[in-house]
Amino acid sequence: MRFGWLLLLMMLGMAAGPISGQNNAANEGPATAAQPQNGNYDPLLDLPPLPQAQTTLVGGTVHSIDQIRNRLTVQPFGGKAMKISFDERTHIYRDGVPSTQLAIRKGDRVYVDTMLDGTKVFARNIRVVTGMQAADARGQVMRNDAATGRITVQDELSARPVTFRVTPSTAVSGAGLNSVGQLQRGSLVTVKFVPDRSNRDVAQEISVIAAPGSVFTFYGRITYLNMSTRSLAVDNQSDKKTYDIKFTPAAVDPQMLGEGKQVLVKAHFDGTGYTADNIQFMKATSQ
Numbered sequence: 001m002r003f004g005w006l007l008l009l010m011m012l013g014m015a016a017g018p019i020s021g022q023n024n025a026a027n028e029g030p031a032t033a034a035q036p037q038n039g040n041y042d043p044l045l046d047l048p049p050l051p052q053a054q055t056t057l058v059g060g061t062v063h064s065i066d067q068i069r070n071r072l073t074v075q076p077f078g079g080k081a082m083k084i085s086f087d088e089r090t091h092i093y094r095d096g097v098p099s100t101q102l103a104i105r106k107g108d109r110v111y112v113d114t115m116l117d118g119t120k121v122f123a124r125n126i127r128v129v130t131g132m133q134a135a136d137a138r139g140q141v142m143r144n145d146a147a148t149g150r151i152t153v154q155d156e157l158s159a160r161p162v163t164f165r166v167t168p169s170t171a172v173s174g175a176g177l178n179s180v181g182q183l184q185r186g187s188l189v190t191v192k193f194v195p196d197r198s199n200r201d202v203a204q205e206i207s208v209i210a211a212p213g214s215v216f217t218f219y220g221r222i223t224y225l226n227m228s229t230r231s232l233a234v235d236n237q238s239d240k241k242t243y244d245i246k247f248t249p250a251a252v253d254p255q256m257l258g259e260g261k262q263v264l265v266k267a268h269f270d271g272t273g274y275t276a277d278n279i280q281f282m283k284a285t286s287q
Contacts, residue, residue, distance in 0.1 A: 049089075054240075055113040055124055058082060059136070062108045067101060072123075074110060084112060086123040094128040103128055137162055138209075141187045144180070151183065151203070153191060164193055164203040174208035186271025187211045212271035218243055219264050219282070225257055232257065234265060245274045252279035 060076035075081045086092075086101065094103040104110070104126065113125040142161055143152040155162045166180045177183065188209040193201045210216070223242060224233035235242050245267050247254075262282040267274040 054242075055115045057136075058084070058112045058114050060110065062104060062106050062110055064106060065101075065104050070101070072104060074112060082114075082121065084114060084123050085117070085120050086126065090123045090126060092126045092128070095130055096127075099128075137164075137191045137193065139189070141183055141185055141189055144183045144185065146181060151180065151206075153189060162201070164191055164201045166203050166206075170203045171205045172208070173205070175211040175214055177208050177211070180206065183208070184212055184271070188269070210269040212269060214269045215266065215277075216269065216274065217264070217266050218245070218274075220262070222257065222259050222261050222263055225259050227254060227257075230254070234263065243274060245276050247276040247279060251276040256281065 058074060058076055060074045060082075063073040063075045063081055065072040070087050071083060071085050073081050073083050090101075092099050092101060092103060109129045111127045111129065112123045114121050115124055116122070137153060137155050139153040139155040139162070141151060142154050143150075145151070149166050150163050151166060152161050152163045154160070170180055172179055172183070174189075175187070183189070183206070188211075190207045190209060191203050192205040192207075193203050218234045218236045220235040220237045222232050223235050224231075224244075226232070229246075230248065231244060231246050233242050233244050245265060247257075257279075264280040264282050265276050266278045267276045
């Protein structure tokens with residue numbers, strides 16, 4: 001009789017083993033779901049890996065957060081509110097320390113690396129920043145008013161103009177410039193600033209990416225071509241960004257252009273965009 005009980009217990013233990021192991025695998029956390037290793041990815045239990053898509057930085061404050069639906073609304077600096085989804089694949093930091101979604105609170109200043117996951121905007125990384133720390137804006141100079149000591153930039157994140165206050169300590173670099181007075185309308189810039197308590201954003205550093213008349217070289221694959229508008233897009237290999245470039249028959253024979261072709265483009269920036277001066281076709285390199 002005792003032998004029968006022992007045999008029954010052994011059989012129950014063998015049956016319970018695989019079930020226990022399956023639960024552990026399902027609770028391994030976001031790293032396993034985001035980056036399946038050694039072929040252990042289970043399409044029934046794990047979230048799919050994130051697509052290899054380009055990310056866009058969105059900076060603003062948390063207007064609201066739904067911990068049940070894994071969704072937050074971010075109010076960009078000077079822009080329109082955005083709804084952003086997140087899940088176990090999202091990396092969340094609070095002042096540089098890895099954390100969870102519980103660390104995100106209404107009113108927090110956040111910087112979110114966003115990407116398209118199907119039809120929704122998804123957060124690959126969320127960085128919560130407390131205190132008066134430096135922020136960044138990128139866009140095109142619309143106005144440089146030396147009399148009031150302010151510059152206005154069309155911000156790429158919010159698609160709206162943002163005005164910064166400049167001081168004698170504001171540093172300017174790039175495109176051969178070293179002073180705020182040299183900034184031209186139409187220049188592409190990155191502004192590092194610290195929002196002060198009076199809500200007047202003070203520019204600490206201004207980096208000029210491109211000034212009207214600057215010449216650039218792009219090398220990569222044509223990902224978009226529109227013959228009616230004489231424009232194309234190049235996936236530039238040096239910085240992994242896509243650039244929209246206008247072209248004329250003087251720069252290249254339009255009949256030779258085609259999506260997927262590898263090109264070397266020399267273009268100038270005219271304050272509104274890039275225009276090709278010369279387009280050469282290159283032999284595609286093996287990946």
